Amino acid sequence: MKRPFRIAVTGAAGSISNSLLFRLAAGEVFGPDQPLILQLIERPEAMEALRGMAMELEDCAFPLLHNVRLHDNIQDGFSNVHFAFLVGAKPRGPGMERADLLSANAEIFSAQGRALNDYANPDVKVLVVGNPANTNALIASRNAPDLSPSQFTAMSRLDHNRAKGMIANRFGCNASDIRKVAIWGNHSATQYPDLHHATAMGEPVWPELDPKWVDEEYIPRVQKRGAEIIAARGQSSAASAAQGAIDHMRDWYFGTPDDDFVSMCVVSDGSYGVTKGIVFSFPVRCRYGRHEIVQGLPIDEAARKRIETTEKELIDEKAGVEHLLPAETEAAHLN
Ligand code: NAI
Numbered sequence: 001m002k003r004p005f006r007i008a009v010t011g012a013a014g015s016i017s018n019s020l021l022f023r024l025a026a027g028e029v030f031g032p033d034q035p036l037i038l039q040l041i042e043r044p045e046a047m048e049a050l051r052g053m054a055m056e057l058e059d060c061a062f063p064l065l066h067n068v069r070l071h072d073n074i075q076d077g078f079s080n081v082h083f084a085f086l087v088g089a090k091p092r093g094p095g096m097e098r099a100d101l102l103s104a105n106a107e108i109f110s111a112q113g114r115a116l117n118d119y120a121n122p123d124v125k126v127l128v129v130g131n132p133a134n135t136n137a138l139i140a141s142r143n144a145p146d147l148s149p150s151q152f153t154a155m156s157r158l159d160h161n162r163a164k165g166m167i168a169n170r171f172g173c174n175a176s177d178i179r180k181v182a183i184w185g186n187h188s189a190t191q192y193p194d195l196h197h198a199t200a201m202g203e204p205v206w207p208e209l210d211p212k213w214v215d216e217e218y219i220p221r222v223q224k225r226g227a228e229i230i231a232a233r234g235q236s237s238a239a240s241a242a243q244g245a246i247d248h249m250r251d252w253y254f255g256t257p258d259d260d261f262v263s264m265c266v267v268s269d270g271s272y273g274v275t276k277g278i279v280f281s282f283p284v285r286c287r288y289g290r291h292e293i294v295q296g297l298p299i300d301e302a303a304r305k306r307i308e309t310t311e312k313e314l315i316d317e318k319a320g321v322e323h324l325l326p327a328e329t330e331a332a333h334l335n
Helices: 015-025 044-059 098-119 133-142 157-171 211-223 225-233 239-254 301-324 330-334
Strands: 005-010 036-041 065-071 083-086 125-128 152-154 182-184 192-194 262-267 279-287 290-293
Touching: 005 015, 015 036, 015 044, 015 239, 036 044, 044 065, 083 098, 083 133, 083 239, 098 133, 098 301, 125 133, 125 239, 133 152, 133 262, 133 279, 133 301, 152 279, 157 182, 157 192, 157 211, 157 239, 157 262, 182 262, 182 301, 192 211, 192 301, 211 225, 239 262, 239 279, 262 290, 279 301
Parallel strands: 005 036, 005 083, 036 065, 083 125, 125 152
Antiparallel strands: 152 262, 182 192, 182 279, 262 279, 279 290
């Protein structure tokens, strides 16, 4: 029998985790023969709810689930973990400005970065889901000087899947028939869902599309899908966010097919002229547990403008938390 992977999940009593944990334990991320130890982390106030979650996990009698540990502190929670899903974050409260939200989360994610640095397995792979996800991932990475920035990613896979789902609907095919959609930039309403490289059943979609529909319907709809879901169900996306997290980590671990790519927010190395050091969603391919930005995609003038808009938002977010970012480390320059 394989040795179990240790998986940390923060915000483990929340809505996304309510889908994520059960599918993780069922083997949907790391495969049907990989045992797991779940190290679930919550705020002290939510530990009772977390105990309820643990009881339900136990009651499923998942064959792969070796153990479930409950933690109200990140030092124990991140101890020796191989993978970390950082789902918990401070939500925007009444009267709270975006800057306040950024700062509140900056404190949480700088502490989490330090704890991952000091307690996690040195090869830990980190996915930040909690918003503002890109800047939270940047903060965590910068506070983990002994880990490579490439070990920190944020989630744009939900946006990627949304983009795929909507275009599949348009072409009357399955989402699995759609390849090479790309999300550029921030996981926010400035993101750029790019169809220039996409194919449906092997054929390029771009020549079949009305540019007015792409600009005025498709792009805004993907960008604002989160708000559309909140308006419809009175709650933010949870099951689809969990699916995004599952897809992201599974592909990072097992790899992506050669004839496709996925979208992941990773620390920019300057590819496509995007400012180095910000956490930006790019089209990526994964192999042997590493992600690599897809190079050489043609970018036209209109796409360039959209990429610059979302890049500017991330530069501004970074400026808002600059005082909480330690100086860049040697490791950061190596990547
Ligand atoms: P939720 O409010 O249902 O659950 C969040 C949980 O996190 C709560 O149980 C809370 O006690 C816990 N928590 C808060 N701060 C914590 C901390 N410092 N340490 C440990 N636990 C902490 O929220 P939900 O729906 O599960 O969403 C979680 C986050 O994911 C939110 O920030 C949301 O905006 C974000 N999100 C991101 C998406 C993406 O595509 N990147 C998509 C959908 C949501």
